[in-house]
Structure formats: C-alpha cells, structure tokens
Amino acid sequence: MHEFTPDVEALARDILHYSLLRMRQEPPLDHAKSPEELLAAAGNTITEAGLGGKEALRVFTEVLAPSCLSTDHPSYLAFIPSAPSEHATLFDLVVGASAIYGGSWVEGAGAVFAENQALRWISDLAKLPASAGGVFVQGGTIGNLSALVAARHTARERAKAEGRKIDRWVVVASNQAHSSIKSAADVMDCEVIFANADADLSLRADAVDVAIKKYIAANPTHEVFALVGTAGSTNLGIIDDLDSLGDYANTNGIWFHVDGAYGLAGLCAPSVRDLFNGIEKCDSLIVDPHKWLFAPYDACALIYRNPALGKAAHTQHASYLDTLEDENEFNPSDYAIHLTRRPRGLPFWYSLAANGSKEYSDAVEDTINTAKIAVRLINEHPNLELLMEPQLSIVAFTRKGWSAEQYQEWSDKLLDDQIAFVTPSAHLGQPILRFAIVNPWTSEKELTEILATL
Ligand SMILES: *Cc1c(COP(=O)(O)O)cnc(C)c1O
Numbered sequence: 001m002h003e004f005t006p007d008v009e010a011l012a013r014d015i016l017h018y019s020l021l022r023m024r025q026e027p028p029l030d031h032a033k034s035p036e037e038l039l040a041a042a043g044n045t046i047t048e049a050g051l052g053g054k055e056a057l058r059v060f061t062e063v064l065a066p067s068c069l070s071t072d073h074p075s076y077l078a079f080i081p082s083a084p085s086e087h088a089t090l091f092d093l094v095v096g097a098s099a100i101y102g103g104s105w106v107e108g109a110g111a112v113f114a115e116n117q118a119l120r121w122i123s124d125l126a127k128l129p130a131s132a133g134g135v136f137v138q139g140g141t142i143g144n145l146s147a148l149v150a151a152r153h154t155a156r157e158r159a160k161a162e163g164r165k166i167d168r169w170v171v172v173a174s175n176q177a178h179s180s181i182k183s184a185a186d187v188m189d190c191e192v193i194f195a196n197a198d199a200d201l202s203l204r205a206d207a208v209d210v211a212i213k214k215y216i217a218a219n220p221t222h223e224v225f226a227l228v229g230t231a232g233s234t235n236l237g238i239i240d241d242l243d244s245l246g247d248y249a250n251t252n253g254i255w256f257h258v259d260g261a262y263g264l265a266g267l268c269a270p271s272v273r274d275l276f277n278g279i280e281k282c283d284s285l286i287v288d289p290h291k292w293l294f295a296p297y298d299a300c301a302l303i304y305r306n307p308a309l310g311k312a313a314h315t316q317h318a319s320y321l322d323t324l325e326d327e328n329e330f331n332p333s334d335y336a337i338h339l340t341r342r343p344r345g346l347p348f349w350y351s352l353a354a355n356g357s358k359e360y361s362d363a364v365e366d367t368i369n370t371a372k373i374a375v376r377l378i379n380e381h382p383n384l385e386l387l388m389e390p391q392l393s394i395v396a397f398t399r400k401g402w403s404a405e406q407y408q409e410w411s412d413k414l415l416d417d418q419i420a421f422v423t424p425s426a427h428l429g430q431p432i433l434r435f436a437i438v439n440p441w442t443s444e445k446e447l448t449e450i451l452a453t454l
Pocket residue numbers: 080138139140141142144178180230232233234259260261262288300
C-alpha cells in the first residue's frame with residue numbers, strides 16, 4: 001500500500017489522464033441519483049481484498065462522478081457556483097501530493113509564507129494596515145465563527161478588566177445576513193439581533209442604532225460585542241453601507257466584522273470597488289476564494305486587523321504543542337477554530353502568483369459584464385421581470401404569473417434536460433429566480449438558452 005510499484009505508476013498515469021480530461025473538456029452538468037441507484041451501479045465498494053486501483057477508479061469515473069453536479073459548468077448558476085482557474089486546479093494536485101502540514105511555521109514555513117502573501121493581496125485591496133493578517137480556513141461558515149469568537153474573546157477580556165459582568169453576549173447583523181451568522185451565534189450561545197435593512201436591502205448605521213437601543217432597553221445586562229456587515233448578500237449580492245457601519249462600530253467599541261464570502265472578491269474589480277468603501281474600518285473580514293476568486297473547494301480567507309486578538313482567542317495550549325510557541329513564528333493554527341490544516345490557500349496563491357492580479361480584476365469584471373447582459377436579456381423578455389438592478393453579479397428576477405411549484409417544476413426539468421442548474425429562491429416571501437454568475441465561461445449563449453425556456 002505504501003510502495004510506488006509499476007502498477008501504481010500506471011495508475012498514476014490513468015489518474016492524471018482522467019484529471020486532465022476533466023479539465024480540458026466542458027464537463028456535463030450531471031445529476032444526483034438515489035442511494036438505491038448508486039448501490040445498484042457501484043455495489044459495495046469496501047471489501048476485505050479491495051477492488052484494486054483501476055476498478056475503484058472506474059467506479060468513480062463511470063458511476064460516482066456523473067452523480068455529482070459539475071459546479072464549474074457555465075450553466076450552473078444556482079447557489080454560488082465554482083469556477084477554479086486552470087492553474088488553481090492543477091496546483092491542488094500538487095498540494096495533495098506534498099504532505100505539507102499547514103498549521104505551523106516550523107512544519108510548513110514555505111507554504112505559510114506563500115499563503116500569507118495571498119492574504120496580503122486581499123488585505124491591501126481592503127486598505128487594511130500592514131500589520132493585518134490571518135489564515136485560510138475551510139469556508140465562510142468557519143471563517144465567520146472564528147472571527148466572532150475572537151470578537152467575543154476581546155469583549156470578554158475587556159469586560160473582565162473593567163469589572164463588568166455581562167449576562168449575555170449579542171451580535172447584530174442585517175436581516176439579509178447569511179444563515180451562518182445565526183449558526184455561529186447558536187454555537188457560541190449568543191443572541192443575534194437582526195436589524196432592518198433599508199428598502200434597497202442595504203443595512204445602515206441608523207437602523208443598527210435603533211435595533212440595539214430597543215434590545216438593550218429590554219435587556220440592560222446584555223452587551224453587543226460584534227456588528228456584522230454583509231459585503232454581497234448571498235441571495236441578491238447587496239452590499240451593506242460599510243462606511244456608516246464601520247464608523248458606528250468603531251465609535252461604540254463594537255467589533256466590526258465584514259462577511260464578504262461571495263462579494264468581497266469585487267474588491268479587485270475597479271468598476272465596483274467604491275461600493276465597498278468603509279471596509280478599511282473592519283476588525284475582521286472573510287472572503288471565499290472558492291466562490292468568486294477562482295479557487296477550488298475549499299478555502300476562506302479570514303483576515304484580522306489585529307491578528308494578536310485572533311491569536312489570543314484561538315491558540316490551543318498543551319504540553320505536546322509548547323514546542324511550537326515561538327513569539328517570532330507565525331502559526332496559522334493560532335488564528336481560527338482548527339489545529340491540523342491543509343495549506344488550502346496554496347491553489348489560490350499559485351494561480352494569483354502565476355497569472356498576476358490584473359487577470360483576477362479582468363475575470364471578475366468579465367462576470368460583472370455577463371450579469372449586465374443577463375439584465376438586458378431579462379428586460380427584453382416578455383414574461384420576465386427584473387427584481388432589482390444587481391450591485392455585483394447576482395441577477396434576480398421573476399416569471400410573471402408563476403407559483404412556487406411552477407418555479408420548482410421548471411428548475412427540475414431544466415436539470416433533467418441537462419440545460420442548466422438554476423434553483424428558485426425567495427424574496428419577501430415571494431418566489432424568485434436568480435443567476436449567480438462567477439464563471440467567466442458563462443456567456444450570453446447560455447443565458448439565452450435558459451431564458452428561452454421561460
Ligand atoms: C457562502 C456564504 C457564507 C458561507 O460560506 P461557506 O464557504 O459556504 O461556509 C457566508 N456568508 C456569505 C455572505 C456567503 O455567501
């Protein structure tokens with residue numbers, strides 16, 4: 001099992017061949033199957049004698065892979081798709097082959113150095129100070145949770161130092177915020193106040209002030225420790241008023257966290273950069289390279305204005321770890337809820353280093369332009385109504401006269417026919433359709449084909 005035999009060498013060729021083929025061809029969209037169908041086709045794959053590499057690979061390529069949607073298909077526009085660059089995908093193979101421990105400087109210095117340069121690019125785009133830094137974690141959910149844990153740790157220490165006893169800690173976010181904020185608050189046993197976004201769905205400081213004053217009047221022994229701004233809501237791509245939220249949080253001693261899992265990729269796109277003004281006031285931010293920065297699953301960049309606060313909250317202490325505690329060495333494990341970690345920022349780093357940041361700006365701008373094409377096609381379509389002008393690259397619209405069931409039937413048929421994967425969502429209780437466009441291969445051709453079925 002641990003010998004590089006001629007059989008393994010032959011298998012390596014097959015695996016590389018398959019991987020390159022998968023990258024080179026436009027993949028089929030594919031379709032989930034039921035456990036019964038998969039069992040009938042794959043059989044029981046775990047046996048005492050083993051299937052052998054060739055047979056297990058055949059089961060994967062012929063049975064299992066076609067039962068996984070190709071999230072990089074140009075007509076996969078549901079949720080937030082994925083569109084890794086060729087360089088990033090290829091380098092993921094290298095990372096997989098390299099057995100690098102990405103948790104500590106002692107073990108992974110070269111990888112950590114490269115990841116930190118990639119994080120620096122993001123933090124410079126956000127105009128954070130040179131001392132800012134952080135770590136790549138699995139996804140936005142873990143990134144948000146880790147940032148909020150650091151925020152509460154900071155607030156707790158301060159309350160302790162001031163001799164104040166807080167009965168319950170509270171996060172404030174927009175009623176448009178991602179579900180992971182509520183999930184993080186539940187894990188932390190905190191309260192969440194959802195402040196009302198304005199009619200344009202963007203959250204502003206005055207609404208936050210109203211929500212906090214009302215809550216604290218009813219719960220005087222509770223304390224707000226974090227304000228979460230969303231930079232690109234998942235449903236509609238709307239950006240909160242980061243400028244007023246940042247001022248409000250900084251004035252009131254509240255940690256300002258910006259959840260830009262999808263949208264903060266737009267920092268590198270000159271045409272929308274101004275929408276993020278105020279991001280420089282944040283105490284922490286997240287952005288997922290696996291969403292709109294062309295990296296494979298899974299990677300979320302978590303950046304702290306003052307990394308020491310992240311480290312104070314997250315460093316694990318144990319006799320077997322003490323040897324790693326050198327003040328002058330940067331250990332990524334210290335900055336989030338994890339210890340062992342794959343250097344999951346490396347595929348993103350490699351592609352950014354190889355292609356240069358200009359290619360990233362151009363690719364993000366491309367997708368923003370494709371969203372504009374979608375808007376035009378929807379406006380020209382007799383049966384469709386645009387929900388609102390997109391701020392980024394998510395385009396939402398409705399089909400006149402359709403019920404929620406009709407939307408779902410249409411979506412199912414579209415996938416059955418292998419035309420596209422577009423799922424219904426909802427806004428203010430009404431069903432909507434949305435295109436989330438992050439793939440530079442998505443073009444007018446795909447959009448026209450989908451809209452023709454409406
Ligand atoms: C996708 C998303 C998340 C969650 O990120 P995961 O990587 O899926 O865990 C959080 N916030 C926003 C705004 C998102 O779009």
